[in-house]
Amino acid sequence: MAYLPYLLVAPSIILLLGLIAYPLVFALKNSFYFWNLQTSATPVGFVGFANYQMVLASPAFLNSLINTLVLTFSGTALEFAFGLAIALLLSTRLRGMSVARALLIMPTTIAPIVVGFLFRYMYDPQGGIITWLMASIGLDLPAQGILGSTNTALLAILIADVWQWTPFFAIILYAGLLSVPVSLLEAARLDGASAWVMFWRIKFPFVMRTALIILILRFMQLFNTFDLVLVLTRGGPGTSSRTLGYTLYQQGLIDFNIGMASATTWLVVIIVNAIVGLYIFFAFRKWEW
């Protein structure tokens, strides 16, 4: 009977290993082989760390990494900030909030590839609504268009992503705000607490745990951004908006260099896990588990 607990959890563990560990181990093995589907349907030979060396020596990798980090950190921060602001607004008893809540979920339900197409049209230098709006308020837009300039291409992807995923933060954080006891807020109000004090001392601590979880989930998701890049800029102009997700797509599904794509995959796994590990260490160390 001592083994019963292990037996009961064994199916889950096996399933988990099969679904998570096997692909990763398979990719790890491939990363040490020369395997290019353009020249051979099967792995040709063991090449040690050559694939890793080639990936790290490629200027495109460093560019992609920098762009990915910029996009991921700024995207996560902006979506959280805007999401929190919207959540606070939703929690007020203003007219039309129930409709706003229903509408808010819509961007999150659209496939990123569709969002990409929508924004491609909206950024169109010939009559795109975003271009028109920005020009109308006197902003000096690049002649090549928002998507065609090295200065604005990554920003354009960021804006599209923020548009789509801010509601996700808003809804989750709004749910967190609902858990704040009304009696606590009433007591604070009777004690003369200002709105800022009520937010900072009461509401924010309540949504903090939820926020920490969705921040890291969204960070990991954003780190692999690919769809928007493919539709909006294809990583260009130059490499100004190329992300690691797009580089992986290029290596794996355009160049069909399975060895290099596997090596890049593992580098991404290492980088993301290092960042997530540090985040968990610092963010969750005061948690009582």
Add this chain to the structure above:
Amino acid sequence: MKMRSSGVSRRQVLKTTIGTTAGAAAYSLGLGGRAPAYAQGNATTIRVLSVEDPFFFALRDVIGDFTDQTGIDVELESLSYDAMQARLVTSFVSNTSDADVVTVDQMWTGQYIDNGWIRPLDEFAAGDADLDITDFMPEVLYSLNTWRGHLATLPVAAYAQGVMYRRSVADQLGLDIPDATGSWTWDAYTDTIAAMNGQNVNGTDMFGTVICGSQPTPIVHMFTQAAASYGARWFADFPASPEWDFTPTINSPEMMAAVDQYARLYDLSPPEAINYLWFDAGTRFSTGDIGMFYWWTPYFYLIKNNGYMTGEPSVVADDYGIAPLPVAGSTPQVISLGGWSFGIPSTTEKADAAWEFLKWSTSAATQKAMGLVDTYNYQFSDFARRSLYDDSDLTAIYPYLGTQAGMLAQGNGKIARPPAPVYTTLEGIMGLELNKVLIGQQTAEEALSTMDDLFLNTLRGNFLIPYSLPSFDDTPEATVELINRLA
């Protein structure tokens, strides 16, 4: 016919299974060699994966004829260019291909044949009088459909490249543009564009031209036409050589002239063309503010619409002419050939039915029927068969067919974009470096030097320098010999 049908009924499965089993049984018993299941009265359904280029829409409209004629049902599914290659390769590698006919780009042909993913068609074509293989333009078969002396696929749409210009703009500005029988140089072409650029014609501020700037594939497709015209070559000896030598020859004066030329054209284009894909350039021309540009021949008809396959006429529909591509001095003209072809996956158990489909879809009768489809304002004239360029019904709709035939006859797709085994990787490198030149991140000299280094590393890294596998002297003459052998 069924479109994008993902579900399969039990009846279909039963029919297919019975058909396949009966065919296999007949074959194993030696009852007439390749005895097709459909010929024995059993309904067969084949699955066709097609890329969604203009030919797809015309084919879709006439595909019922195939079922009427053969009793074979067709499930036709369309995919984008990138998605098609990704889906095919992953399904071939994992042995999960569910298609009986697949669309094959000329750059994928060698990869698919060498890996055994598609069947060579020699056995099917040899002695099949219905195919009428001698009617195909040899330049097209050479560029699109042959690999190592074998017929790998059959062309369903063949493209060359040519110049389109606004007649009213040229007339108003007094610019001479040669007709189909004339010729001009790239310098004259650029001067004409420069003369159009910035002019106000009938109230429209004109750009001289429009290019494709988006990396990697669109920019390479357009640039390589200029490069081929200037006499630039990618490799020391490929494919027309008994000993293939993939040493890159990218960093050459001819390639430099082509890069400079392309950068000049971008200066005379709308700045946002840096992000233009294939259709963006054509669609921009059809809006009426572009004086002249060169592009794939399907745009000879696509620009008649005000958007991609809209069926609504554009403002330039009755106001454009076709002109020959410019040449670079005395360098013999080479026109880039492209298009789409159908092949038969090795995994299909319905190869005979698939072959019937290939023959039917590429036949003169079907191609003509596709050209006569008017659903989208007549949007298909990409014929690979010589006989259709003289067809009076078709020339009445597509008056430029004679010019287009001349462009195809000057075509050599294996020079413009040589189908080396790692072509897509090289295309990615070229596309990125060219794009950087256009946005001013590097000079043409730096770009060619980088390209040459990266080409060399890539080709060495993939064991293509030195080339140790058997070579094949892949010349247009070898294709003519193949045609004669199969006829």
